[in-house]
Amino acid sequence: MATEAEGGISIHPMDQFIIKPLFGGEHIAFYTPTNATLWMALAVLATIGLLVVGTRGRAIVPSRMQSVAELAYGFVYKMVEDVAGKDGLKFFPYIMTLFMFIVLANFLGLIPMSFTPTSHIAVTAVLAGLVFVTVTVLGFVKNGAHFLELFWVKSAPLPLRPILAVIELISYFVRPVSHSIRLAGNIMAGHAVLKVFAGFAAVAWIAPASILAITAIYALEVLVAFIQAYVFTILTCVYLKDALHPHH
């Protein structure tokens, strides 16, 4: 490798994503506790810490933690209400679950030496797949065959409608793909870039620039961690709206 030839630099930006068993061993069975397990469990603990322990006072005038919990609640609640409508509020706990998991996994993943479950396509594909299957089943249960009107654009001229139907159908099935790859890709890319710059910091004359770049990209990643959780959640709301009200 060219980088190694330059003397001492060894950059392994993807090593941080390797899934390892927590307690030694090589084989990874489906039940083996791994670093992914650890950081998912920490996300659960963080959720409990913020939304349960943080609100234990049930105060009329909230403490700081309770304010943050209420802010998160209000943020997602309003998003579901505004995008999916009043009848979408039944699904608020599910959407809140997705949001809390993604946002906390993202933020915990920004801790140096940590592992980010949401950087793995397996995780995001399951999340997006859950949304896709739920929304599709819900669309047919709620609207029956009328759900197919989602693909039949009535406002378009008749000859165009079959073509549009094909496009709509493709875009509908691409949804889970883009939904999952957007999240995993953003998180993975950011973390990999951080690692690359960190590798360059080993060379004395690049180190200052490298460290500056790490700082800047870290700040960007903090933003991305929240924005990707927000995007995933709001897209879920949009898909939910399509299932509840398939008429354009």
Next chain:
Amino acid sequence: MATESTEAAHGAAEAAGHAAAAGAPGMPQLDFSTFPNQIFWLALTLIAIYLVLSRVALPRIGAVLAERKGTITNDLAAAEELKLKAEEAEQAYQKALSDARAEAQRIVAETRAGIQKELDAATAKANAEIAARAAESEKRIAEIRASAMESVAAVARDTAGAIVGALGAQADASAIEAAVAARLKG
């Protein structure tokens, strides 16, 4: 973002090169042997978060928010009520004040009228008394004057008689009286 992605892609390619050299799979994300493990733990995680949220966290936060909303609404209503009460109290106070003022005016007027009446009565009485006293005094003065005139006439007569006697003539009493009377009239 675009540069970031290309950099990441570059990094990924580099890592893939490394990994290939080391004999391990390129992107850990595409190591399908770890998928069942991740999916299993993700399912547990999501179920755990969902249970915590739906059983404890969301009802609690919802209740707190609703309670706060209710408290604020109640407080606003109470404040409105208290404001009305304060306005009422002020009106009552103003009314009491104006009543008291009117009462005071009435009492002042009444007292003034009473005093005026008493004063008038006293003045009239005093006037009457003064008039009576003056009349009495005038009467007495007239009496004194009359008696004084009489005395003057008597003295004049006596003096005239004596003077006439001293001159050696016998004075006629009636002539002297007539002369004195004529003089006194003058």
